[in-house]
Every structure is written in C-alpha cells, then in structure tokens.
Amino acid sequence: MLYAAYGSNLHPQRLLRRTPSASFLGTARVAGLSLAFHKRGRDGSGKCSIADDSRGGAGVFVAVYALCRDDRRRLDDIEGVGSGYAHAAIEVPGFGRCYTYRADPGYVEDGLAPFDWYHELVLLGCLRHAFPEPYRAAIEAVGSRPDPDPARRARHRRILAVMRGGGP
Numbered sequence: 823m824l825y826a827a828y829g830s831n832l833h834p835q836r837l838l839r840r841t842p843s844a845s846f847l848g849t850a851r852v853a854g855l856s857l858a859f860h861k862r863g864r865d866g867s868g869k870c871s872i873a874d875d876s877r878g879g880a881g882v883f884v885a886v887y888a889l890c891r892d893d894r895r896r897l898d899d900i901e902g903v904g905s906g907y908a909h910a911a912i913e914v915p916g917f918g919r920c921y922t923y924r925a926d927p928g929y930v931e932d933g934l935a936p937f938d939w940y941h942e943l944v945l946l947g948c949l950r951h952a953f954p955e956p957y958r959a960a961i962e963a964v965g966s967r968p969d970p971d972p973a974r975r976a977r978h979r980r981i982l983a984v985m986r987g988g989g990p
Contacts, residue, residue, distance in 0.1 A: 823894050826884040826912055826920035828857060829870025830940055831897075832947020834885075835985050840900055841893035847886045849951045850915045855882040859936045859964055861906065861925035865971070868934030870944060871907075871925035880960075883953045886917045894921070939978035941966035946985050 824847070831837045837844045856875035859868035872882050889897070901907045907923040914920045936944075941964065948958045969975040 823889050823891065824914075824917055824920040825887045825889050825894070825897070826852070826914050826917075826922040827887060827947070828872055828882050828884045828922065830943040830947070832885050832944065833950050833985055834887075836943060836947070836981070837887060839981070841887075841889050841897050843888075843890040843893045845888045847888055848916065849883060849885050849953070850917060851881045851883050852912055852914055853881040855912070856880075857882045857961070859941075860930050860932055860934055862929045862931045862934060864902065864906070865937070865969075865974070867940065867967070867969070868931075868936040869906075869925075869940065870936075871930070872910075872912075872922070880954075880957055883948070883951070883957055884912075884914060884920075884922070885947065885951050886914055886920055935965050935967045937969040937975075937978075938966040939969060939975060939982060942982055943978070943985075946982070 834846050854875055855872045856879050858871055858873050861869040861871040863869040901923050906929045908926050910922050910924040911919050912922055945961055
C-alpha cells in the first residue's frame, strides 16, 4: 500500500519506528493542497493535516512509502483514525493514488501551536527530503510552544537526537 506522509511521519527514521515495513519510494508535490498545523491533538497541541487550497498555493510536499497492511493498521491506531484523523486518498504525481490522513472537521481548530518537538519532527523530515527552501521556511515560521509534559518531551527529544544523527 502506498502512503503519502506530509507531517511528523515524513522522516524515514520516525516512520520506521512506527511501521517496520516502511520502504521509502520518493517525494512529490501535490497541487491543490496545503499543509496546516490545525488538527487538535489529544494533547491539545497543533498537529499537521492537509487542507484544500483553492488559492493556488505552493501545494504540499509528501514522501511516499510502501507499507504492508498490518503496518497500515498499526499506523491507523497511532494516528487516531476515528478520533481525530480520517483516511483520505490523494493523487500523487508519479505514484498515483496514495492513502494518507486528514483531520476530521470536528478536530480542526485555527490558531493551534504545535509542541516544539513535533514542529522539529516535521522540519527534519523536510530537510531529509530536501524539500524546497520556501516550503521549509514557511514551516519554520509556524510558531511552536514547549510541551508541558516532561516525560513526553524527554521521549521525543531522544527520538529527535537520533534523527539529527543520521541513519536510514
């Protein structure tokens, strides 16, 4: 199954921690969509989703991975399908129809800020895939905030340290 990652699952190390079968296939730009940190997470912070972009913006950049069915189910559970995210299918140039996740309308809230570690997960994925500088700069410009949960913050800081060090 082809999965189009656009947010915190962009980086292969992050996705492999969650879905061991993930195999990176390539990247693409999907016109007509935009990236937003407007999905209210279980922790109250802003998480990524994709939104329709009728203004003709830069589109959204995705990393396409092949996943086995069991890992797709595992990722559905991790992402919260049915309690914040819903399945979506998008046409990705060069890859065809890919599945991804979109925020359920009841979980969309403008003005949310992501936690700083989540924001960095997205940025490291963009850097890893060499997404264009204007796209990365727009994501860098999104305000973030510290995570008030010290255990969660420490756990994600460890993951980020590994990702900054290289690897698959």
